[in-house]
Amino acid sequence: MGLRLYNTATRSLEPFQPLDPERVGIYACGPTVYGHAHIGNFRTFVFYDLVHRTLEWLGYPVHFVMNLTDVDDKTIAAAAREGMTLEEYTAPFAESIMEEADTLGIRRFDLYPRATSYVDRMIELVSILLERGLAYSTDDGSVYFDISAFPDYGKLSGKDLEQGRRGERVAADEYEKEDARDFALWKASKEGDEAVGAVWEAPWGRGRPGWHLECSAMGLAEVGETLDLHLGGEDLIFPHHEDEIAQSEGATGKPFVRTWLHVKHLRVEGEKMSKSLGNVISVRGLIDEGVPPAAIRHQLLSAHYRSELNFTRAGLEGSARAVSRLLDFEARLEEAVEEASGDSKDEDASTETLRAIADRAEASFREALADDLNAAEALAALFVFMREANSVVDEASASGLLRALEALRSMDEVLGLLETGRAGRVVDPEFARWVESRIREREDARSERDWQRADAIREELGAEGVILEDSAQGTRWKRGTPSELPG
RNA sequence: GGCGCCGUAGCCAAGUGGUAAGGCAGAGGACUGCAAAUCCUCCAUCGUCGGUUCGAUUCCGACCGGCGCCUCCA
Numbered sequence A: 001m002g003l004r005l006y007n008t009a010t011r012s013l014e015p016f017q018p019l020d021p022e023r024v025g026i027y028a029c030g031p032t033v034y035g036h037a038h039i040g041n042f043r044t045f046v047f048y049d050l051v052h053r054t055l056e057w058l059g060y061p062v063h064f065v066m067n068l069t070d071v072d073d074k075t076i077a078a079a080a081r082e083g084m085t086l087e088e089y090t091a092p093f094a095e096s097i098m099e100e101a102d103t104l105g106i107r108r109f110d111l112y113p114r115a116t117s118y119v120d121r122m123i124e125l126v127s128i129l130l131e132r133g134l135a136y137s138t139d140d141g142s143v144y145f146d147i148s149a150f151p152d153y154g155k156l157s158g159k160d161l162e163q164g165r166r167g168e169r170v171a172a173d174e175y176e177k178e179d180a181r182d183f184a185l186w187k188a189s190k191e192g193d194e195a196v197g198a199v200w201e202a203p204w205g206r207g208r209p210g211w212h213l214e215c216s217a218m219g220l221a222e223v224g225e226t227l228d229l230h231l232g233g234e235d236l237i238f239p240h241h242e243d244e245i246a247q248s249e250g251a252t253g254k255p256f257v258r259t260w261l262h263v264k265h266l267r268v269e270g271e272k273m274s275k276s277l278g279n280v281i282s283v284r285g286l287i288d289e290g291v292p293p294a295a296i297r298h299q300l301l302s303a304h305y306r307s308e309l310n311f312t313r314a315g316l317e318g319s320a321r322a323v324s325r326l327l328d329f330e331a332r333l334e335e336a337v338e339e340a341s342g343d344s345k346d347e348d349a350s351t352e353t354l355r356a357i358a359d360r361a362e363a364s365f366r367e368a369l370a371d372d373l374n375a376a377e378a379l380a381a382l383f384v385f386m387r388e389a390n391s392v393v394d395e396a397s398a399s400g401l402l403r404a405l406e407a408l409r410s411m412d413e414v415l416g417l418l419e420t421g422r423a424g425r426v427v428d429p430e431f432a433r434w435v436e437s438r439i440r441e442r443e444d445a446r447s448e449r450d451w452q453r454a455d456a457i458r459e460e461l462g463a464e465g466v467i468l469e470d471s472a473q474g475t476r477w478k479r480g481t482p483s484e485l486p487g
Numbered sequence B: 001g002g003c004g005c006c007g008u009a010g011c012c013a014a015g016u017g018g019u020a021a022g023g024c025a026g027a028g029g030a031c032u033g034c035a036a037a038u039c040c041u042c043c044a045u046c047g048u049c050g051g052u053u054c055g056a057u058u059c060c061g062a063c064c065g066g067c068g069c070c071u072c073c074a
Helices: A039-057 A073-082 A086-103 A115-131 A191-196 A211-222 A234-252 A283-288 A293-301 A313-342 A349-370 A375-390 A398-415 A417-425 A429-447 A451-463
Strands: A004-007 A012-015 A024-028 A062-066 A135-137 A143-145 A183-188 A207-209 A227-233 A257-263 A266-268 A309-311 A466-471 A474-479
Touching: A004 A257, A024 A039, A024 A211, A039 A062, A039 A086, A039 A227, A039 A257, A039 A266, A039 A283, A039 A293, A039 A309, A039 A398, A062 A211, A073 A086, A073 A191, A086 A283, A115 A135, A115 A143, A115 A183, A115 A207, A115 A211, A115 A234, A143 A234, A183 A211, A183 A234, A207 A211, A211 A234, A227 A234, A234 A257, A283 A293, A293 A309, A293 A313, A293 A375, A293 A417, A309 A313, A313 A375, A313 A398, A313 A417, A313 A474, A349 A375, A349 A398, A375 A398, A398 A417, A417 A474, A429 A451, A429 A466, A429 A474, A451 A466
Parallel strands: A024 A062, A024 A227, A227 A257, A266 A309
Antiparallel strands: A004 A012, A135 A143, A143 A183, A183 A207, A466 A474
């Protein structure tokens, strides 16, 4: 079955059909870099990552662009408060967001354009819209989009245009809009703007671009006149994306976006995350507390992107355990492959069974993703695979085990849990040498059946975060996640 | 008020017109010197009330409860 996606514009599942199969063009609304990103932002970014990885996994050549908004009211205000230019103020935030994204296993997209680098394009767009009579400038040098000239306005969000009555309350408005629903393409400069360098020369006056304009400019410039996919948080449907459509289509005369994908907001411990509730969670904070990044990623992937996700502490612990099992599973397969290739086990029934298990798992995994990127169901397929494979690992031959390992890693190309989780188990070599020497001492004690000494060493290692696993092939060790450690 | 979404086991969370995936937690068992890891077994009738249907958790309606957008918040 081919990929099907839920298109916000049509409110239905549609088969995915890129305009150009050689280059799938995707634009995602990125963060405003005026502060640290929170876990809600990262639900969205992890979703972008899921789209990115899934399409590539399915074989599509993807061109994926996510913008960074480095000029808007809040950014200007914050920069002014700090006495900095926009550039100086936003740079560190952009950097920290990228770092955290890396930590969560969000693969780099192809391009991260910044709004301030595309102002020329925005001015061009406004000129075209003015020429075409879709926009008007006002005495103060601002420019507004004339909604009444764009009949499709409201189609994406399903707004009833007759709701806001034309002309009403315009007099009371601080701007000189002709219609309360018109939106700014260009804002005439104010003193604050000058101080932080948020001012550009345009034919109709000095000022700065309106927020919605940047995404049209960057999308058109870096992806094309018609995007295959445009992604964003659910809150952007109106007015941001509605306005993007009006500007872009008004300027090009072509459909701007074929499929709109919107991700739902998350909740924290069952409540809306908000500054007033004081429950805004930062990824940086979680990581500093010792929460494994892979656990965060797991929880963010555990619910379908169009449903609300409840981000909780308890869930984080559960996710840490789940990821840990996945890592154990990979390690177990690797070890088994090594052993099996040693004693050249023959192909047998259990090998065939393992191959069948892997095939079936990949098939249901693929089906889940193809069905509107159902990551929760894909995860279920992976865990069923893990249970079934674990039960035959000891009997299978090297070729069967390799097939299982290949399937596991293939699925992780999309989920990115192993690759993210492995980073948490890296230890420095000196520590590893110490652990191994303690394990050898414990082996001596065990061979003398000195259980007390053996257990004492295990406890000593446990205090350092090391978990031991005795098996017929010797003792394995791993570094445990906080939730697995005593205390 | 307008548009829309959700209510599945202790927690998280998929899904289907024909008696409900997966994860975490929990109970019992196998394995183990003891553990760990792993495996096996157990643990829900799907907010309430009606309707349609041979049959509904899944469709329709009402109600109760929670939530989103409608103001440059992902």
